[in-house]
Amino acid sequence: MAQITIAGAGLVGCLLGVVLARRGHRVTIFERRPDMRSANISAGRSINLALSDRGLQALSIAGLAEELRAIAIPMSGRIMHDTSGSTHYQPYGREGQAINSVSRGELNKTLLTAAEQAGVEIVFSARCTDVHPATATATFELENGDSRTVEADILFGADGAYSAVRERLMKTDRFDYSQSYLEHGYKELHIPPSADGGFLLDKHALHIWPRKSYMMIALPNIDGSFTCTLFFAHNGSPSFAELRSDADVQSFFDQQFPDAAALMPTLLEDFRTNPESSLVTIRCSPWTFAGRTALIGDAAHAIVPFYGQGMNCGFEDVRVLVDCLDVTGEDWPTALSLYERYRKPAGNAIADLAVENFKEMRDKVADERFLKRKSIEAWVYQNYPDRFVPLYTLVTFSPDVPYDEAQRIGREQDVIMEDLLDHPDVRADWTTDAAQSVIRKRIESLPTLNIRPLSPKNNLV
Numbered sequence: 001m002a003q004i005t006i007a008g009a010g011l012v013g014c015l016l017g018v019v020l021a022r023r024g025h026r027v028t029i030f031e032r033r034p035d036m037r038s039a040n041i042s043a044g045r046s047i048n049l050a051l052s053d054r055g056l057q058a059l060s061i062a063g064l065a066e067e068l069r070a071i072a073i074p075m076s077g078r079i080m081h082d083t084s085g086s087t088h089y090q091p092y093g094r095e096g097q098a099i100n101s102v103s104r105g106e107l108n109k110t111l112l113t114a115a116e117q118a119g120v121e122i123v124f125s126a127r128c129t130d131v132h133p134a135t136a137t138a139t140f141e142l143e144n145g146d147s148r149t150v151e152a153d154i155l156f157g158a159d160g161a162y163s164a165v166r167e168r169l170m171k172t173d174r175f176d177y178s179q180s181y182l183e184h185g186y187k188e189l190h191i192p193p194s195a196d197g198g199f200l201l202d203k204h205a206l207h208i209w210p211r212k213s214y215m216m217i218a219l220p221n222i223d224g225s226f227t228c229t230l231f232f233a234h235n236g237s238p239s240f241a242e243l244r245s246d247a248d249v250q251s252f253f254d255q256q257f258p259d260a261a262a263l264m265p266t267l268l269e270d271f272r273t274n275p276e277s278s279l280v281t282i283r284c285s286p287w288t289f290a291g292r293t294a295l296i297g298d299a300a301h302a303i304v305p306f307y308g309q310g311m312n313c314g315f316e317d318v319r320v321l322v323d324c325l326d327v328t329g330e331d332w333p334t335a336l337s338l339y340e341r342y343r344k345p346a347g348n349a350i351a352d353l354a355v356e357n358f359k360e361m362r363d364k365v366a367d368e369r370f371l372k373r374k375s376i377e378a379w380v381y382q383n384y385p386d387r388f389v390p391l392y393t394l395v396t397f398s399p400d401v402p403y404d405e406a407q408r409i410g411r412e413q414d415v416i417m418e419d420l421l422d423h424p425d426v427r428a429d430w431t432t433d434a435a436q437s438v439i440r441k442r443i444e445s446l447p448t449l450n451i452r453p454l455s456p457k458n459n460l461v
Helices: 011-022 053-061 065-069 104-117 164-169 246-256 267-273 310-328 332-364 368-383 391-396 403-422 424-428 433-444
Strands: 003-007 026-030 049-051 072-075 077-081 087-091 099-102 121-123 127-132 137-141 147-151 154-157 176-191 205-210 215-220 226-233 277-285 293-295
Touching: 003 011, 011 026, 011 053, 011 104, 011 310, 049 104, 049 310, 053 065, 053 310, 065 104, 072 215, 087 368, 099 104, 104 121, 127 164, 154 164, 164 293, 176 267, 176 332, 205 332, 215 332, 246 267, 277 332, 293 332, 310 332, 332 391, 332 403, 368 403, 368 433, 391 403, 403 424, 403 433, 424 433
Parallel strands: 003 026, 003 154, 026 121, 077 205, 154 293
Antiparallel strands: 049 099, 072 099, 077 087, 127 137, 137 147, 176 226, 176 277, 205 215, 215 226
16 A cells, blocks of 8 residues: 555546545645635636546546536537538537537536545645655645645646646756647637527537637537637737727627627626636656656646547546556556556647647638548548548547557558549549549558557556
8 A cells, every 4th residue: 555645636636546545545635726616716717628538438447437427418529610600510420429528627526526535635725835756755835824744655746737746857857848838828708508598509519610720619518508718819910919899809709700709698708807828738758756756647748628638638647557557566666667658658649639630620620621531531431440540539539549559540541531632533522433442442452450559458568
């Protein structure tokens, strides 16, 4: 039995606490914020999350998957809205496949309670002020001004993109760190439920208003409302900097998002009140130190939200860590080294894929060539599932495929699809017998997909 300290009672820290406590370890989590179950500390500061198969697979380890499905709404596809209000639907995958819209706050509250029920001690309003990674020792400043220094067997930094644990690791020799901000930021807005408590938009879809250099999205909530997020440049034209007055905001939304603006009675208040937040990608190495301190979740790999995988990736970190503990027989130094070996390439890959998907969502989802490609990919996948799996399916609906393996396969398939789209028969009409013969010949020349396992549990090393 090990004494475990976790800095951060966010989504990943809580799930990590649950699974380690259930394995018999003594776990204490320190959280710099007050208990969100009794304090409203997240309003206007978070994007609704998309819980996908990867996250659900990790939650199932803790027996929480079905409980969390109860506070989520399945979304089977995207609905694109143009400036005239016309819409176009794109399914995410096969029939029955969906991602799940969930409130970050409600999810975190559920996980906090689950952690306490598993025997985890959670200390709130405790700010990490110092870390000694070689001895897994951390000092926290408590709400009353006192300090508490805790030496553990293992210390995890699960304290988010601006991790205090990682900040201390940055002072160690040969620690690499980089952060990269998008020129775009985001602002959270709101579509309320209808007068009778219903949904004013299709509740089983992620709604996108793509506008080339920017976009707005809307995800459903269980109370009938939608959380909207405008992704917009901080400066330049058009940008947040240009929308200086209520009249500017109203005019912009009436022109660019007329169907949404008509459903947003608190638009001007929300735009004034909710913060303009930044979008950052953070990479670092190593994730572990001296076999006793480790980073996990956003503390190790903060990414932008455009693949809906930030939370899912963090939950998957927990899943793979548990597998590493199983493989090594709870040999913590070896398990942590193995965890980093498997997860660092995956973290790098999903960071790249998330930025690339932003460009796809804002620029391509209404593009004719892109839509044709998606249709062809779906047909090929249906007919040749052992030779071709679309990148989105690999990332979102394939929880046993590492992100870096999905990226590798996706890049190879990207070349194949672009070549096919340039073929005269396919370019003219891909549904003809001649075009499909071309497609079949190309796909049948491919080998069966050979996918590297996600976890050392399936690939003993």
